[in-house]
Amino acid sequence: MQAFIAELIVVGSVEFTNELYTKIYFSGCDFRCPYCNKPHMLETKPEQQTEIREIYNKLENQRETVEGVLLTGGEPCFQKQALIEICKKAKELKLKTVLDTNGSKPEVIEALLKNELIDIIIMDFKASLKQDFNKATNSATFFKSTKKIIKDIKQTLEILKAYDEKTEIIFNTTIVPGLIYKKEELLEIAEEIKNINAAWQLQPFTNETVKDKRYQDIIRPTSSFIENLKEAIRKEYPKMRIN
Numbered sequence: 735m736q737a738f739i740a741e742l743i744v745v746g747s748v749e750f751t752n753e754l755y756t757k758i759y760f761s762g763c764d765f766r767c768p769y770c771n772k773p774h775m776l777e778t779k780p781e782q783q784t785e786i787r788e789i790y791n792k793l794e795n796q797r798e799t800v801e802g803v804l805l806t807g808g809e810p811c812f813q814k815q816a817l818i819e820i821c822k823k824a825k826e827l828k829l830k831t832v833l834d835t836n837g838s839k840p841e842v843i844e845a846l847l848k849n850e851l852i853d854i855i856i857m858d859f860k861a862s863l864k865q866d867f868n869k870a871t872n873s874a875t876f877f878k879s880t881k882k883i884i885k886d887i888k889q890t891l892e893i894l895k896a897y898d899e900k901t902e903i904i905f906n907t908t909i910v911p912g913l914i915y916k917k918e919e920l921l922e923i924a925e926e927i928k929n930i931n932a933a934w935q936l937q938p939f940t941n942e943t944v945k946d947k948r949y950q951d952i953i954r955p956t957s958s959f960i961e962n963l964k965e966a967i968r969k970e971y972p973k974m975r976i977n
């Protein structure tokens with residue numbers, strides 16, 4: 735079996751912990767967020783085809799050095815079978831598995847959770863499902879409407895709720911000036927996730943590797959701007975674990 739892998743960084747720390755992880759960047763993504771900072775990973779390319787055995791070898795070689803494996807991208811759930819097989823191997827090696835996803839493939843997430851293949855899920859909650867979701871994600875296509883994408887994300891939320899005692903769940907929202915920055919919109923996201931046992935992190939947009947010219951000059955929101963948003967959310971949802 736082969737997988738389309740844009741990068742495989744053998745050892746790297748993961749943002750929410752100081753532990754070392756093998757990071758696997760799957761190429762291909764069904765979203766085209768205008769502020770994406772990994773534009774080079776959105777399409778699969780023939781030269782990225784990697785034998786799964788090669789990935790297993792790297793995981794085996796790194797077993798003593800790392801705590802786990804971070805499956806990120808692009809969108810890892812786009813390559814269901816390869817993702818499942820890599821997770822099985824990681825579990826065999828007793829490595830922690832962390833999945834970074836946009837949440838648009840509920841059937842893949844359910845398969846992973848059902849088979850106890852994932853320890854931590856970081857789901858990017860891109861924008862309120864009640865606002866113009868497509869503006870923030872540019873995800874609608876001829877084959878898949880925004881309505882269907884939102885339906886799938888809602889299904890993922892239901893699945894996460896069913897597994898939130900066994901799996902650590904972290905939602906992640908990028909605050910992008912002019913796009914995703916309004917208190918009202920964040921409160922709508924809070925309403926969607928309030929019954930899921932999860933942490934929620936708001937992270938600032940950075941323009942360093944953004945390809946879309948409209949976002950290259952947009953500056954990073956200040957930490958006090960983000961803190962104010964967090965405070966506003968905490969006021970309405972005091973039990974929300976927001977960081």
Ligand code: SF4
Nearest residue numbers: 763765766767770808
């Ligand atoms: S979901 Fe992630 S990888 Fe895909 S376009 Fe959006 S930011 Fe980029």
